[in-house]
Amino acid sequence: MLQIDQKEVDGVTVLALKGRLILGNESTTLAQRIKQTVADQVTQVLLNLAEVPYIDSYGVGELIASFTSVRRIGGTLRLCSPRPAVLEVLQLVKLPMMVEVHPTEEEALAGFAAS
Numbered sequence: 001m002l003q004i005d006q007k008e009v010d011g012v013t014v015l016a017l018k019g020r021l022i023l024g025n026e027s028t029t030l031a032q033r034i035k036q037t038v039a040d041q042v043t044q045v046l047l048n049l050a051e052v053p054y055i056d057s058y059g060v061g062e063l064i065a066s067f068t069s070v071r072r073i074g075g076t077l078r079l080c081s082p083r084p085a086v087l088e089v090l091q092l093v094k095l096p097m098m099v100e101v102h103p104t105e106e107e108a109l110a111g112f113a114a115s
Helices: 025-039 057-072 084-092 105-114
Strands: 003-009 012-018 044-051 076-080
Touching: 003 025, 012 025, 012 105, 025 057, 044 057, 044 105, 057 076, 057 084, 076 105
Parallel strands: 012 044, 044 076
Antiparallel strands: 003 012
16 A cells, blocks of 8 residues: 655645555555645645555556645646656656656755755
8 A cells, every 4th residue: 555754844845655556555655635725725736756666557647636636726737767768668658748847855845855
């Protein structure tokens, strides 16, 4: 099951995902958390993928839906620290053309500060 740890860093809500991002309860966990985040009017969201070993097409769809939900309220969602296998999937579907993907959490946070 997907676990999500949350912290705040300089006005950015960082959601650290732990587990596979696949069809089933894993992805609904992310969808529910993003729905609550948007309801709370959080406009700067960083999804840390460092502890996500695997993602399938449904998980990619949930990342896109998350991006769209945050953007709809005028916010920004970025991704960071994907493992090589996850990054390969993200690149295959050209997700980095839509959502910024940073190699580290620190670089992603710096990108929020610069914008």
